[in-house]
Amino acid sequence: MSTTDLNAPSIALAGARQGASRPEATQQPEWHNLRAPDARTTMTAAVTVPPGRRELRIFFSNPNALFGVTFLSTIVLIAIFAPLISPGDPLGMVATPFLWPGQDWAYPLGTDAMGRDVLSGIVHGSRISLFVGLAATALGLSVGVVVGAVAGYFGGWVDDVLVRIIEIFQTLPNFVLLVVLVAIAQPSALTVTVAISIVSWPMVARLTRAEFRAIRATDYVMAARSLGFSRARIIFSEILPNALPPLIVTASVMFASAILMESALSFMGLGDPNVVSWGSMIGTGRELIRTAWYLTLLPGLAIVFTVLALNLIGDGLNDALNPRFSEERS
Amino acid sequence: MSSLPRIARALRRTLLQAIPTVIGIVILNFFLLQLAPGDAADVMAGEAGSATEETMAAMRERFGLNLPMLDQLLTYLNNLAHFSLGFSPRYSMPVADLIGQRLPGTLTLMAMALAIAILIGLTLGSIMAAFAGRLPDRLISIFSLLFYSVPGFWIGLMLIVLFSVTLGWLPSGGNGTIGADLSGWAGIVDKARYMVLPATSLALFYVAIYARLTRAAMLEVRNQDFVRTAYAKGLSPAVVTVRHILRNALIPITTMAGMHVGGMLGGAVVVETVYSWPGLGRLAFEAVMGRDYTVLLGILLLSSLLVILANAVVDIVQTWLDPRIGEL
Numbered sequence: 001m002s003t004t005d006l007n008a009p010s011i012a013l014a015g016a017r018q019g020a021s022r023p024e025a026t027q028q029p030e031w032h033n034l035r036a037p038d039a040r041t042t043m044t045a046a047v048t049v050p051p052g053r054r055e056l057r058i059f060f061s062n063p064n065a066l067f068g069v070t071f072l073s074t075i076v077l078i079a080i081f082a083p084l085i086s087p088g089d090p091l092g093m094v095a096t097p098f099l100w101p102g103q104d105w106a107y108p109l110g111t112d113a114m115g116r117d118v119l120s121g122i123v124h125g126s127r128i129s130l131f132v133g134l135a136a137t138a139l140g141l142s143v144g145v146v147v148g149a150v151a152g153y154f155g156g157w158v159d160d161v162l163v164r165i166i167e168i169f170q171t172l173p174n175f176v177l178l179v180v181l182v183a184i185a186q187p188s189a190l191t192v193t194v195a196i197s198i199v200s201w202p203m204v205a206r207l208t209r210a211e212f213r214a215i216r217a218t219d220y221v222m223a224a225r226s227l228g229f230s231r232a233r234i235i236f237s238e239i240l241p242n243a244l245p246p247l248i249v250t251a252s253v254m255f256a257s258a259i260l261m262e263s264a265l266s267f268m269g270l271g272d273p274n275v276v277s278w279g280s281m282i283g284t285g286r287e288l289i290r291t292a293w294y295l296t297l298l299p300g301l302a303i304v305f306t307v308l309a310l311n312l313i314g315d316g317l318n319d320a321l322n323p324r325f326s327e328e329r330s
Numbered sequence: 331m332s333s334l335p336r337i338a339r340a341l342r343r344t345l346l347q348a349i350p351t352v353i354g355i356v357i358l359n360f361f362l363l364q365l366a367p368g369d370a371a372d373v374m375a376g377e378a379g380s381a382t383e384e385t386m387a388a389m390r391e392r393f394g395l396n397l398p399m400l401d402q403l404l405t406y407l408n409n410l411a412h413f414s415l416g417f418s419p420r421y422s423m424p425v426a427d428l429i430g431q432r433l434p435g436t437l438t439l440m441a442m443a444l445a446i447a448i449l450i451g452l453t454l455g456s457i458m459a460a461f462a463g464r465l466p467d468r469l470i471s472i473f474s475l476l477f478y479s480v481p482g483f484w485i486g487l488m489l490i491v492l493f494s495v496t497l498g499w500l501p502s503g504g505n506g507t508i509g510a511d512l513s514g515w516a517g518i519v520d521k522a523r524y525m526v527l528p529a530t531s532l533a534l535f536y537v538a539i540y541a542r543l544t545r546a547a548m549l550e551v552r553n554q555d556f557v558r559t560a561y562a563k564g565l566s567p568a569v570v571t572v573r574h575i576l577r578n579a580l581i582p583i584t585t586m587a588g589m590h591v592g593g594m595l596g597g598a599v600v601v602e603t604v605y606s607w608p609g610l611g612r613l614a615f616e617a618v619m620g621r622d623y624t625v626l627l628g629i630l631l632l633s634s635l636l637v638i639l640a641n642a643v644v645d646i647v648q649t650w651l652d653p654r655i656g657e658l
Contacts, residue, residue, distance in 0.1 A: 064472075164350055164351070164354065165354070167351050168351055168354040168355055168358065170592075171351055171355060171592070171634050171637050171638060172355060172358075172592070172630065172633075172634050172637075173591075173592035173593070173595040173596050173630075173633045173634065173637060174592060174593060174596050175593070175595070175596020175597065175599055175600070176592075176595060176596050176599060176614065176629060176630050176633050177630060178596070179599060179614060179618060179626075180362060180626050180627065180630050181362075183618045183621070183623075183626065184362060184365055184366045184623065185365075256479065260481050263481055263484075264481060264482070264483060264600050267481075267483050267600070268599075268600065268603060268615060268618070269619075270618065279481075282483070282484060282487070286487055286604070289487055289490060289491060289495070290495050293487075293491045293495070296484070296487050296488070296491070297488065297491075300481065300484035300487075300488070303481055303484065304476070304479055304480050304481070304484070305479075307479035307480075307481075308475065308476060308479040310479075311475055311478055311479050312475065315475070
């Protein structure tokens with residue numbers, strides 16, 4: 001799916017460049033056909049393709065994506081201002097245990113078995129989920145893009161070796177490897193983040209490699225090479241911008257799955273023990289599932305809606321960046 | 331049948347490609363084992379509550395923990411060559427036996443979950459493709475996105491609340507009624523009752539993927555010439571959908587299903603802890619809690635082999651589905 005999808009935007013962009021260079025040529029009077037326009041001068045004039053205006057418009061006219069953006073921004077604000085919204089330690093005992101939601105409006109979502117405020121836990125729990133999700137995505141994405149770019153651009157034995165490594169990591173079952181890594185490295189926010197990025201980079205690397213292989217063969221990369229551009233310039237300013245659309249979509253999906261992985265780890269007791277997280281709240285709440293199931297339900301809803309928001313954003317981005325797909329949809 | 335040699339070729343190619351991967355995984359496994367803090371002797375001494383230097387040294391001697399790293403790697407490889415994954419000091423039985431006990435449980439759970447996911451996914455996807463762009467399509471697409479966003483362990487717990495605690499229809503954990511010596515049909519029904527909830531929790535995430543995949547694949551296939559030809563021949567829409575569209579749409583789905591075996595194993599780890607299902611996942615969890623790294627890495631190694639096996643099976647299924655694959 002990825003290689004064929006990828007061709008579409010890159011061809012569109014190449015077309016846009018040609019279109020932009022044409023008025024330049026026609027401005028010169030009658031005998032413009034005597035001398036071909038100098039590639040260097042036309043290129044600098046043609047690069048001003050308005051970046052992503054159309055894509056942004058499509059993205060923001062999608063109600064699902066808008067809902068996702070709104071919800072995610074709310075969660076981000078809650079995470080940033082958590083100490084202001086519910087001051088005090090979320091792990092501190094504040095009231096009688098087992099208050100049901102709505103029973104005491106000082107604690108609207110109730111209290112758990114130790115009398116800790118559930119709302120405060122959810123508010124503070126958003127911080128670790130978002131932090132781990134964001135950091136792991138950034139790390140995994142960077143490693144994956146670099147490895148994939150090197151493998152896809154250079155080919156040859158470098159490619160062979162990197163593909164083998166990617167394959168090894170993709171064969172190891174992700175979550176089992178994650179559990180092993182965190183168990184060995186001792187759970188903390190840092191090790192969980194690094195471990196999640198270790199299991200998620202191969203997917204990015206594979207995608208980037210496929211994109212780079214496809215784009216490397218296009219005419220404009222050939223042109224850049226014949227103009228003597230450096231490898232770094234070709235990789236970062238010619239190929240990478242055109243490989244970005246699928247990577248952006250992947251990033252939102254990675255963010256969502258990183259949050260899911262973090263919550264599953266802390267549910268199993270492999271999260272950072274010093275921080276309250278949605279997963280660990282479910283993990284402690286599950287012991288009381290028969291009597292106080294709201295302790296499991298509420299943090300779970302927080303996870304579901306955050307992940308759903310990210311997936312909606314990912315879908316919206318996909319529709320906006322891969323026009324071929326959105327035609328099928330509407 | 332001319333498809334047999336093609337299938338044999340596909341199988342040989344897959345197995346040859348798997349060899350370097352297996353070697354890489356084995357070596358990675360060994361180094362992870364070395365990185366693990368403390369060794370089995372530490373854990374056992376800690377559990378016993380007291381141990382002298384001498385008993386620790388004796389234990390290390392016995393498990394070969396005091397040898398240089400290269401010797402340990404050679405011992406490890408030698409053991410693997412004899413299908414031995416090492417010895418679990420904690421359970422005091424060979425890791426291979428331990429895993430062998432738990433493997434069938436996980437495999438049945440995964441097979442059931444995969445069957446549920448593919449069956450429901452194909453159905454939903456076909457409905458979505460048939461009503462593309464209209465209300466049923468949009469509704470199912472939102473629901474499938476919701477399934478895609480739900481953590482397996484949480485939906486597992488919620489299903490327990492609904493079906494075991496509130497309604498009392500299904501058991502909340504375990505893999506069979508204890509003490510009830512059922513056989514024949516009654517035994518199967520009993521097992522199935524225990525399996526419904528865990529398999530559903532595990533399957534839900536994949537239902538979403540297969541539904542969307544089926545939809546996209548069917549939309550793509552149905553505009554192709556051979557489908558028009560099939561209609562022109564006068565075949566009924568049902569026959570065209572099942573034999574021509576669905577069969578071609580199955581190719582991306584089988585690819586994904588093969589890739590999901592690893593993910594499902596991971597999901598099984600979590601779901602099994604929720605339902606106290608006696609499988610590999612539960613064993614992995616216990617191994618984490620007991621810091622029994624030999625068992626943990628044995629599971630990692632074995633589940634990787636399972637993934638490779640699954641990929642080989644997918645290759646074969648695809649060669650069978652699409653005669654073009656495997657032609658030289």
